[in-house]
Amino acid sequence: xxxxxxxxxxxxxxxxxxxxxxxxxxxxxxxxxxxxxxxxxxxxxxxxxxxxxxxxxxxxxxxxxxxxxxxxxxxxxxxxxxxxxxxxxxxxxxxxxxxxxxxxxxxxxxxxxxxxxxxxxxxxxxxxxxxxxxxxxxxxxxxxxxxxxxxxxxxxxxxxxxxxxxxxx
Numbered sequence: 001x002x003x004x005x006x007x008x009x010x011x012x013x014x015x016x017x018x019x020x021x022x023x024x025x026x027x028x029x030x031x032x033x034x035x036x037x038x039x040x041x042x043x044x045x046x047x048x049x050x051x052x053x054x055x056x057x058x059x060x061x062x063x064x065x066x067x068x069x070x071x072x073x074x075x076x077x078x079x080x081x082x083x084x085x086x087x088x089x090x091x092x093x094x095x096x097x098x099x100x101x102x103x104x105x106x107x108x109x110x111x112x113x114x115x116x117x118x119x120x121x122x123x124x125x126x127x128x129x130x131x132x133x134x135x136x137x138x139x140x141x142x143x144x145x146x147x148x149x150x151x152x153x154x155x156x157x158x159x160x161x162x163x164x165x166x167x168x169x
Contacts, residue, residue: 020062040145052088078115083108
């Protein structure tokens with residue numbers, strides 16, 4: 001039974017990673033960053049179904065694949081991974097979707113945005129206008145993604161599909 005559960009987790013993680021990568025093609029530029037709200041939706045789905053470790057792993061893999069494919073930037077790493085960690089931990093502790101969505105917004109919009117500054121400056125060779133320059137674009141992206149996740153999970157719960165997904169978690 002343990003092997004079957006591990007396989008389900010791995011398959012779900014692969015599907016969520018693919019969803020994040022394909023969904024990143026739905027993006028819009030804001031202040032030098034690429035806003036991809038589907039990544040934030042995936043972060044919350046991973047938090048609810050798999051937990052924080054898997055969520056961070058999915059965010060890392062999706063960011064890596066987006067960069068390798070040329071459809072992302074290095075800024076995807078701090079933003080998506082900080083959000084995935086925050087919402088994963090919060091969901092693990094309180095099991096409340098609204099609070100989990102807020103944790104994603106805080107993790108990506110504030111913590112991830114602050115971590116993006118040194119990434120842009122030292123790894124990308126950019127000269128960002130200031131430490132807080134990525135907060136607004138990251139907040140826009142994560143708020144949209146969090147609303148999408150809240151709506152999607154609510155619909156899936158009403159239809160009974162979330163119980164099937166949580167079997168993997």
